[in-house]
Amino acid sequence: MDFPRRRLLVVSEELGEGDLTALKFLSRGHIPMRKLEAIQKAQDFFEALQEKGMIEEENLFFLKELLYRIRRIDVLESHLGTSRQEMERELQIPGRAKVSPYRYLLFQLSEDITEYELKSFKFLLGQELPKCRLIPQATMLDVFTEMEKKGILGEDNLGVLKSLCAEIGISLLKTIEEYELKFGEEEMVVTEAQRGSPAGTEAHAGYLASSVAPDSPDRRNESSQVQAYKMTSRPRGVCLILNNHSFKKARERAPELKGMKDRTGTDVDAGALKRVFSKLHFTIAEYRDLTAEEIRKTVNMYRCEDHKDKDCFVCCILSHGKKGMIFGVDGQEVPIRELTASFTGQNCYSLAGKPKVFFVQACQGDSCQEGVNIETDSKEPDDSVEPDARFQLECIPTEADFLLGMATLQDYVSYRSPYHGTWYIQALCHHLEHSCPQGEDILTILTAVNQEVSKKTCQPNSRKQMPQPAFTLRKRLIFPVN
Structure with missing residues (x-):
């Protein structure tokens, strides 16, 4: 067995069912939802990432980022030889992160939510989502997934989520507002190097940086621009x-x-x-x-x-x-x-x-x-x-x-x-x-x-x-x- 596969096998044995659910959720956009839903084992998940070029023999960064995002620092350090501080430095590099900021926002909300707040979410969504999807065992990530399928939640469609959070918990709403402040109003520019990156390895727009120097006047003007609402449908x-x-x-x-x-x-x-x-x-x-x-x-x-x-x-x-x-x-x-x-x-x-x-x-x-x-x-x-x-x-x-x-x-x-x-x-x-x-x-x-x-x-x-x-x-x- 080659070295990367042995390492992946060891990592997979350290991951529980909840870890796998979180990893799959954060990988949306890189692996189709239908394929992710069929995956029941960490080894199969890693196979899917390899097929998409997200894990390669000399490049395990995406796996490291995923483990960092779900706070499995123990696995990150003991099996992949990378510390929390190293990952934090890496993720400061423009274009380095691969996990969608929107998807990470939802994961953070799922981590911060209390059992009472989760029950409140399910109650308020009782008329919108199938009852079978709101069973007591359903996690907040399960609820988010069903909301996305129903079309009432998306990267440019946070209104319903904000309304629910406003009713249920002010701290949850604050998390969303901080995300919108950081990513929602920014005009991101892809650098020449990023334009030439191979398919399947592009960074999400929320992490893309301009090739203009940070302190230059052009950079300041760019970051102060307010984004426009999408207006392309026919009819509008x-x-x-x-x-x-x-x-x-x-x-x-x-x-x-x-x-x-x-x-x-x-x-x-x-x-x-x-x-x-x-x-x-x-x-x-x-x-x-x-x-x-x-x-x-x-x-x-x-x-x-x-x-x-x-x-x-x-x-x-x-x-x-x-x-x-x-x-x-x-x-x-x-x-x-x-x-x-x-x-x-x-x-x-x-x-x-x-x-x-x-x-x-x-x-x-x-x-x-x-x-x-x-x-x-x-x-x-x-x-x-x-x-x-x-x-x-x-x-x-x-x-x-x-x-x-x-x-x-x-x-x-x-x-x-x-x-x-x-x-x-x-x-x-x-x-x-x-x-x-x-x-x-x-x-x-x-x-x-x-x-x-x-x-x-x-x-x-x-x-x-x-x-x-x-x-x-x-x-x-x-x-x-x-």
């Missing part, structure tokens, strides 16, 4: 438009709602939104004149839809409202928070980790914003605009990956022309149409929208309007035209 996702025009039902239902006028001009906004988001490769779904209950049912329908193959979700709400609420055409209220929260990672797993964008055309109060005497390049008076009803900003979930674009500041009205549509939606569509082909991100575009709307004036009292975005985006949101 659904653009849901809730367009309420006629409020006759509301006026007939209650005397106090007699002043709730029809929203003349809203179809101009809806048409502009459909035109622009079609160009941005979204599937358009417009619903007109919905009651409060119909709004809930419609939103729930899209919450339950499978967005697995889509990169984004957009919802545009055009209706009357009041503080924190939106009105159905029957005058009944629906909390805006209820609509946005329907698409959190916990409530809509297939959108976890993906951007959820809401644009709301409505006032946030009764006050009128007064203009100040400054010089402007242009003034566009419009003596036929109307205020929409009230709305409040505290409607965005605290979870990541949300953007809420509001037509105006809190406590103030926004304006709608019966002939030209609303100031906000028309400016939004104009800047999306012109800036997306140039690669501008959505926050830059919304800043330009603020600038345009702020220049408009409602005569005869020189009333003004200022839109306001709120967001928990983690990455740049860019809508490519091509």
